[in-house]
Amino acid sequence: MSSRFSIVALAVAAALPTVASAVDFSYSGFSTAAYSQSDTNLADVGYTSQPDSIDKGGSFETDSKLGVQLTAKFNDNISATVQGVAYTDLTGDFEPHLDWAYVRAQATQSLSFRGGYLRAPTFMYSDSVFVGYANTWVRPPLEVYNLSPVYQLLGVDATYRAQLGAFTVTVNPYFGESEVDVSTLKLDVPEWKGLATTVNVGSFQARVGYGVIDLETDSNSVAALTDPLFAVPAALCGSCASEAQKLLIGGARIANLNVGVQYDDGTNLIASEYARSDADGGEYFMPDRYSAYVTYGRRFGNLMPYATLAGTRRETPLSTNAISIPALSAAVNGVIASQGATDQDSYSLGVRYELPSFSVVKGALVKFQYDHIDADGRGNLNNVQPGFDGKIDMVSASLDFIF
Template sequence: MQPTINRLAVALSACGLLSVAQAQGAPEFKFSGFGTVAAVHSSEDQADFVATVFQPRGAGASDSWSFNLDSKLGAQASAVFGPQWSAVVQLVSQQNHDNDWVPHLEWANVKWQATPDLALRVGRTALPVFQLSETRLVGYANATVRPAPEIYRILPVTSNDGVDLSWRHTLAGGRNTVQAFFGTTKVDLPTGTIESDRSWGLASTFETGDLALRLGYSSFNVKIDADGVNTLNAGIAAFGTAAAPLPTVAARAAVLADRYRTEDMATRVLALGFSYDPGQWFVSGEAMRFDTESVLADTTGWQLVGGWRIGTLTPYVGYARIKADIDEEAAFAATGSGPLDAAAANVVGGINRTLQVLNGSQKTATVGLRWDFMRNTALKLQWDHTRIDEGSWGRLTNFEPGFEPGGKVDLVTVAVDFVF
């Protein structure tokens, strides 16, 4: 996380904690934590599989077996100041963008429980876009080793700096929770940053018996500052400068610059989810629609996961799909011959390659087994078989010269999840 954002969240929480502590007296403290130790093997040796876009290297081209992708350690401290006021701070250590393991501040917020059903949080909170937003880092709380990258890597940011409001009420014989958030976020990539200066969203979760249904809508104003897209923007700008004497070609360059911009990218996410868990077995599903006006393509993703509990063993299966709506940029001639035409071809080629790399379509079948062999600890064995769409680069990174789009990738993961 960026230092400025960290300071903001800490300052908000610290100011709230100070005023609350003065008003309420000595707080009640609680400490807890979670972690994962995991090893991942990939059959693809010409590219890396990474668990998040923030990781600089993964399993495959960089390492046949990687212990970095899913391994993490989190610690959480909470304080209760009275019936209305509380606070929480969560630190997480995992592989960062620069390949170190320095803990980052995942949560840091003050909560005001205005009524038994209405609560306001200020500071850094979980970004409530998806069904597993609150627990996506806690492997022990989830059936699979990791949430499906077909959905969760589309919006990899996990926290929001701002305000979060939740309201619980009775609806149609069940319990409904409406959650709203507003704020900003900024995170580091291996080659740059992603930030949103106007993030907001609404989500509604309805629960009745063993069934939970969720609907959410989120909006972001995104800026990407990263090597790959910056190179593309620089190439389009240089082409526009060279084409200035030709008004028609210069206008085409201006259209390309706006179409594939990486600033002020209006981005919207519609997410649907459900889970049904009567105890002996469970099934859950999630679908997402990602719409944007930028170099990122409009994308649809979904997943289904189900399992059966047999004592301490839980075999499970899953299937996930992501499909990007990519319309390749058509080639065009600038003058009919000469250097400007070669530049136009290079720009179009760079655009189409970037579209494929950033918006890889693929499908993954998952088979796994969870064994709760001791209290608060689970061993998971998981196999993921991914088929990358023809012409797609999939959800991979760190491509070697020998990588070919399309194809198949097999992942094997052994993980131990625990909470304390």
């Protein structure tokens, strides 16, 4: 990633002096300073695999961000945008990332193309979850937003927008690849394709998204299990090979389906999403799940109280009796019992308060949020320790700016 970043930076720097006179530059930025603290050290709340996520010791790392965006508009139809965002990644370091870097071409009034680093529109707010100022919550409902292992796409997308009477229809196909460094392994996505379709009418928006992610990885932490499972002759254990596939992240394919609705009449805000993750391979680490949430907020001037209900349900069984060799069966069941999300419900209550803007700060707001999580086992949580009773109470405060 960093070498690609320097090539892009070099190309931009080399091109700047020659085109600067004809180019319209604009810059803008956003930031979130957020602190959260829960009532337990036996489980952490955060993005899947995020180290140092939220526990009793408190966390500034999980949701704090600083983003800066520079756009160069070459003419009415061609522009280039670079957005760098500093945040705590899945290796646990707060450091800058090249989150977006793309060239955009407006082909016709209704059709545009982009190529470069993009955020895929997997869920309704996937591409804007880092922009705290634009969002209702301190963080998106993790039951839904943890369903995709990757968010950044290196590839191309197209946006087609049609006006059909009172309806605005937007079709957004995308295609590319991805990679992500988790503290324990590196995930590669050699192919990622999907489509998001949105319909807006008046205060109402409905959206359907579908994406397919192919996964590869440089390491197999359970080779000691999968090698013997593949080696067992099918005559002795007919299901051993297919059970081994369920332990392999490399070669797995994840399909994400998402249906979202939003109603915002200026006073009332309702947002709800249903999402599924279906794995073909690797199910024992990334189980098949479906999740949903509904948020209601009501504005009183600059103050908006909001409430969210969310839940996720696991469909992949929590044990297997398909392996006829006792030692292997016990070892595989041990993995299933310790890996992958299980059922979880949560509710959140919060307030979002718009502060007056000042100086270069174009917008400022403060949010306070209380979350109650009720997990069945380890739920959708990180670093779960023995003795955890599944219940977490958590408070968060954030200060969000745009500039």
